Amino acid sequence: MKSNKLILIALILAAVVGFVALDGGRFLSLDYLQQSHARFAELYAARPLSVVAGYFVIYVLATALSFPGATILTLAGGAVFGLGWGLLIVSFASSIGATLAFLAARFVLRDSVETRFGKRLADLNAGVARDGAFYLFTLRLVPLVPFFVINLAMGLTKMRVGVFYIVSQLGMLAGTAVYVNAGTQLSKITSLQGILSPALLGSFVLLGVFPLLARKVIEAIKKRKVYARWQAVRPKTFDRNLVVIGAGAGGLVSAYIAAAVKAKVTLVEAHKMGGDCLNYGCVPSKALIKSARVAHQMKHAHRYGLESYSRLSDKGQRPISFKSVMARVQAVIAAIAPHDSVERYTSLGVEVLQGHAKIINPWTVEIALSDGARQLLTTRNIVIAAGARPFVPPLPGLSEVAYVTSDTLWERFAELDEAPKRLLVLGGGPIGCELAQSFARLGSKVTLVEMAPRLLMREDLEVSGVVMDALRADGVRVLTGHKAQRVERLPAGASADLAGNAVTQPAKATRSLPAGGVLVVEHQGVELRIEFDQLLCAVGRAARLTGYGLEDIGIAVGKTVETNDYLQTLYPNIYAVGDVAGPFQLTHVAAHQAWYAAVNALFGDLKSFKADYSVIPWATFTDPEVARVGLSEQEALAQGVAFEVTRYGIDDLDRAIADSEARGWVKVLTVPGKDRILGVTIVGTHAGDLLAEFVLAMRHGLGLNKILGTIHTYPTLCEANKYAAGQWKRAHQPERLLAWVRKYHDWKRG
Incomplete structure (x- = not known):
């Protein structure tokens, strides 16, 4: 595939060089066309099929290679073949040539563009899938937009080839007809600018606007249709x-x-x-x-x-x-x-x-x-x-125990004199991790069960590992890759031994919730039984x-x-x-x-705004905190987005050391060779607060150089952001320039 691309690029470059070296532009000028008109007409009269075929091939190649002069070729079509045949021949030649240019751009450029601008191109492709044909048709109607630019730009999207060809064939017809008709009056044309008078340009603009107006009308019709069943009850005035x-x-x-x-x-x-x-x-x-x-x-x-x-x-x-x-x-x-x-x-x-x-x-x-x-x-x-509301899974036996959710635990646990002795947390997402760690620190013996292979599946693998280690350090028993099968209730005043057998316990004087039970889970084909006094269901939320x-x-x-x-x-x-x-x-x-x-x-009747989700931050408030905005490494790899990673360890930060919080990191993903930020993940104390600077930078298009050039108070945790930017800067030092600077300083010392 790569060799094929190189061959195609070489052929295109050879054609361009040959065109320039042989002064091919002289054949695509108005003067040459007017001087040669009679000769072309005689040749067409003598050998019509050969002239049509030769003209068709030349037009297709010129359009496919985006050579200047398509306007002259269109005029020539009108001058030699007349309005009817000229319009037919030029229409198909221009559409085929445009499609070849479209395919060439897709074959040669799209992979590299996707690698560098994957996220932006994904948004563009979503728009093209929804409205691409409509907007391409509108652009084709307005000859103010260079058609070769449209050909190349559309090739970078995922528009289907057939859609591009058909829309181009129809959309360019009006403009082609104007130029072909002008070619029939070749002797009267003094300049290309004269072909399109202000009035004619205005007509084209109106023609281009027409689909937009038509779309508004269609939307109004659709809107009326949506409300049709309710028109009889539509109020004349509103409260x-x-x-x-x-x-x-x-x-x-x-x-x-x-x-x-x-x-x-x-x-x-x-x-x-x-x-x-x-x-x-x-x-x-x-x-x-x-x-x-x-x-x-x-x-x-x-x-x-x-x-x-x-x-x-x-x-x-x-x-x-x-x-x-x-x-x-x-x-x-x-x-x-x-x-x-x-x-x-x-x-x-x-x-x-x-x-x-x-x-x-x-x-x-x-x-x-x-x-x-x-x-x-x-x-x-x-x-x-x-x-x-919290989602409660259809787990057999769950309704038989006094489970709580992230909604009900605050009122239910307020009745307790002590934290639940044995708390089972079902779910290893942000809510489950936060609450499991907190209750473990408050004295509960916590077991966290997660069906997925790791915690916090939306984050990078290393982030999941840090959070798991932190939970285990606080005494949480973390069981990932364990799928809940059913819940079995224990009788009042009983607990379960390791085999799951009920064991009667003496009543306690302190207030407590009803008896717990046993969660049966499956792991690698083996059933395990986990006893609990209280079960917290934290597997997600449902609208x-x-x-x-x-x-x-x-x-x-x-x-x-x-x-x-x-x-x-x-x-x-x-x-x-x-x-x-x-x-x-x-x-x-x-x-x-x-x-x-x-x-x-x-x-909305005056101006509507599309919701913008381009820069969305979030945080998980475990200790250490996890905060992120933009792409993670796993997301960038999955989306095929090229990136560089810059990492600064917070264990090196003065304030973190002074606070005995020297752990975690700031990880920044940037466009290769540039300081434009694609995503940031921070793990450490107050990570959610530290993230705000990067959110601001991404929202307003500021790069790491701007962060590095911003004064940060010493000693503060937010200096970690500056030092991360400094790490990027050191990795992109201008080595050749610094070598000359060293020679300059050597010379200054004599």
Whole structure:
């Protein structure tokens, strides 16, 4: 394949060199055509088939090699063959030549372009697959765009050859007809610029715009068709500009933006303001992680020159009160709750209703209020931001034990005087890893079971290894590659021995949850039995999609609601954001989407914006933390994106050493030979905070040189970013220039 490419490149270069060396351009000038017109006409009259064949081959080659002069050849076609035959011959010759140029660009250039710009080309290919034929047709209608540029550019995409040829054949017909017709009047042409008058150019532009206008008309027809069954109930006036369903991150931001631009907006929440993040997810888990981290530091206080709490335990003192830890979690939630409260959003101009919303038709929402009353609201637009709930797998016997999820554990565990003695965590994703480590540090004997071969499958292998080592260092028994088969319940007051036999235990005075059980797992064809007092199910989250009337009005639901790039559902006035829309189950992405949904809903008639997922950061808050933005190494390899890796070890950082946190790294993927950032993975303390600088850089197209040139406070952890940029710089030193600089300094010393 490589040798074939070299041969083709050599042939193309030879043709170009030959064309230039032999001054081939003189044959493709208006003067030469006018001088030779009579001779060509005589030759055509004497040997018509030979002239047509020769002209056809020359035209195809000139177009395939992107030689200048296609306009002259088109004029010649009109001058020699007349309008009818000239249009027929030129139309097919130009389309075939353009397709050959398209194929040459694909064969010679596409692999190297994909290697360097894989991610961007993937986005382009997605657009081409969706609308490529339409836009190619539009470009072909406007001769202001050089056709050879279109040929080469389209060759770099995954547009099908047949589609390219057919669209080119049809799209270039109008422009070809103008030039062929001009060729029939060759004696009257004084310059090529004279062929296209301003009026004619304006006509072509209008012709090119016509498909866009036609598309708008088609979209309007489709829109009317979508709403056809509801036209009889469409309100003439509306109670609200926007109704938002769900008061989590996505819903709160949507309502906030609507109120800020003085729209009349109602926010409906069936349960707690703040949604999952405030009440069950981000906030309580981070509060627990902080308490667990402090407990870990107390246990290992000798690392800081202090007395560890193990000595307090020896003295009969209990250093950790689990009940106090859980009380602190609730206190943190209560402290943050006013930020998301009914009172705050009411003061901002949002009407907040406590109740369950159901969409009756595209413009009407019925709200079952918490006081038992019902209210109907008509609205121009709706934003669905219902969030997600923990996914509970259909595991036989699971419902027979008192399992908890990341939602229910906060209330259930608040009843305990002590942390669960034996906690089994099902799931090795971010939630499972964070909670397993935290409860282990708070005194639980934790077993984590993951069906996949490693933890945190979205991260690089080395990241998974570091997190596994950290969990095991904290006493977590990590079982990867173990598939849960079933759960067996133990009778009250009993536990299981290693063989799974029930063993009666004396009752304890402290409060506890109902008896646990045994999880049966399969590993390499062998069944194992794992006893537990409490099982935490953390295998993922599923979007809340039922009960909102979506299916009743024809909006199909799967794992999420299908939306377009503007976050519109089947009905253009109904939007979905956050977990119900995907593709990321992240609070900050929900808030990010909410801006687009709210703005598009309120101002979409003037200007709409496509949701931008180009730079999405995320973090897993284990200890050490894992934070990433952009591509990981495994993703870059899977996508065929060429990259360089620059790595800085945080164990070398002064502040990390001073804090006894000297572990982890900053790993940056860049375009080969350039400082443009493709992705960053940080492992270490406060990795999520350190990542922000790289997120900013990627969002605004700043490279590592800019980060290196930024002053960072000493001594801080964020210096790791600067030193990573310095590592890249040292690897790309201009060695030849430095050799001359050395000679200069030698000369200066005499």
